[in-house]
Amino acid sequence: MSAASQARKRLDRDRLEIVAFERGHFTSYSACGIPYWIGGAVKERDKLVARSPDQHRDAGIDVRMRHEVVGIDLDKREVVAHDLIGGGEVREGFDHLVYATGAVPVTPEWASIPAAGIFGVQTLDDGAAIHDWLDREPTPQRAVVIGGGYIGVEMAEAMVLRGLDVTLLEKSPEPMAKTVDPEVGALVRKAIGEMGIEVVTGAHVEGIGTKDGRVREVLTPGGAVPADIVVLGLGVRPNSALAADAGLPIGVTGGVRTDRRMRVVGVDGVWAAGDCVETRHLLTGDPVHVPLGTHANKQGRVAGINIGGGYATFPGVIGTAVTKVCNLEVARTGLTEKEARRAGYAFVTASVESTSRAGYYPGAAFMTIKLIAERRTGTLLGAQIVGRTEAAKRIDALAVAVWNRMTVEEMTGLDLSYAPPFAPVWDPVLIAARKATDAVHSAM
């Protein structure tokens, strides 16, 4: 819908007719907000909806809800959709096509069973299904969240807030293993544990046990974990099957390949944006799939501007992410150690502990910042932050530094803001840059 809105802004109805097909019940909603709605911090579902179908229609976008597109015919330049309510097939021609199908949850075979109480968390329809289930079922219930990535962790917290007994199963040694390095993951594990969530790591789920068509337990080599509800947080993959069927190019990550204007590579008049596309990591140059609302919105906007006759580009990503886990703020940008190693970098690391405000100022809270810098050049490759308050958003300054390929030594001179209510006289970011500079020198 970002693409549609941007195109509409630039070209009026006489010049561009816009039709949007949506399989589900909602448009323009914040999928990232689902855990907070389920947990109760956000009171109403509709708060998550930035723009309803009717609002889009008022803006001149012909939204066809509950229509599932099942085919794209590039030769005839038309799409084929099923009307999920009225039934029947709809064909719609196009000059420009925007492929924005998002992602689908990774669902192992053992999770694809016809039993009540198994949920993914991808669409607002998914979220609504969980919300309904929690409202309907008697408490306390036992919830098992499978997957300790940020969606899994956020959902585990939401379930605890709703009064459930929660077990989080993660196959890696620490939660958030794809997001942060293990020692940072250990801090996350501790914070989750303190909230009363049972965290089981190294847990390889083998199946889900059911009874009378309902979930009963999750089976692991360590034993069965009782479960009234199972939430799958095993990550997502690009929803690119339809694109592949139509012959659109699919990259190594499974996402649709586009250029920086979000044009599908080699196919005139076809665009793609959001969690269904593959993008580029600006440090490594590698193709990556990073399903995040902020990228999706930027990409959609870029596609829409270009369709509307403007010029805009989406250059790629550097892996910035942030989340709130219980009372912990966790953020990252650039590469983790594992990612840097995989990309072939030799690097040094430095971790510092400092405070969010001047030590003497009320409310100063501890935080840890870890930097990863290339050996020899000292180029900042990545950063991770863990803290209690006012910590995580500091990742943005580090993200801009990564974006600009700064060295940690140059960063020691950065003119960052200082006043006692906001930082120690050496901001934690600067202290980290100093220590990383020392590490670079020591490794010369």
Add this chain to the structure above:
Amino acid sequence: MSAASQARKRLDRDRLEIVAFERGHFTSYSACGIPYWIGGAVKERDKLVARSPDQHRDAGIDVRMRHEVVGIDLDKREVVAHDLIGGGEVREGFDHLVYATGAVPVTPEWASIPAAGIFGVQTLDDGAAIHDWLDREPTPQRAVVIGGGYIGVEMAEAMVLRGLDVTLLEKSPEPMAKTVDPEVGALVRKAIGEMGIEVVTGAHVEGIGTKDGRVREVLTPGGAVPADIVVLGLGVRPNSALAADAGLPIGVTGGVRTDRRMRVVGVDGVWAAGDCVETRHLLTGDPVHVPLGTHANKQGRVAGINIGGGYATFPGVIGTAVTKVCNLEVARTGLTEKEARRAGYAFVTASVESTSRAGYYPGAAFMTIKLIAERRTGTLLGAQIVGRTEAAKRIDALAVAVWNRMTVEEMTGLDLSYAPPFAPVWDPVLIAARKATDAVHSAM
């Protein structure tokens, strides 16, 4: 003391003897913390002291307290100091001299009168004098703060917190006129006013009326403002008189001139750091005097590393600053409109209002971000932020962008962190970059 500590780290006592002269009673304290101690947020004076003279002595630095250096003899390579307690004169030779005398408050002739109740706010000794006065005198008292820069505003707030009736006199049309553009200053004025501080702008102070050797009123063309205590917040200038007397080079700003290693220009073995030096604005290339603890600490560290045989540089500043005014956070980086105009830039501006968190997430607070971008190139020249909470530290991402001469258009693609507890899906910084990009395009 930063320089001393860094040099000590690198060279032991056998290789480097370090003597430090201090006129006052304190070492290594946070001058920026004084308003918070006076206002009561910081309970004890000694919380502001990072390292006492004895701690420095334990670290191998021979600190001579209450010694005022009155002369530097570059030919003999010695300094002359007055022992303010024991009396008499001390001469001390040097191989390296670090000139770190800080700044002195701007004190017009009308304020240089022998009357009780007039205070500057530069040293911890100054702060202690105000604190003592407030403890001693009966309340309520009427305080007049002269000067609406950030020190003046912070002191006005501190006085209100101590139960005084406070009037803030500022000669410009809005407070913080040197820090932010007038429309941002107007928001500051509003916040101060809501706290019960009377703000009089366009107020040209003509004198201070006294009675029985005590302050009685502040005289302005608009009438006399009753005052039991007067706090001067008229800014500071480099304390470079001693340097000038010794023949050290003084720049156009009145600060000692150094190179990027903090060596005094043209004088071997003499270094300078802190509020007494002139530095360089990295955008305009102009010499500037920016007295801030964060610069002073960086410069001292750089001098100390170089004296210790290492290599470090202080490249200059870009004008980043932040302050908390009552319940308002105010931050800036780069150039204001006035500064940009003076430097000869043609520019466009863009202001946006957005929220600190996703609009639906509890605690989302409004903030305004203003960007200034060069016409044609779109290079980010400056940014200002005003908000309630979680707003001001966003200036750091913008500071790193200014530092790296990013264009606002490139900034629209920046991979900043997003999650509902920390930002809307478009961070306010990105929204501002988008609007500034539109402004640049419109002005082409």
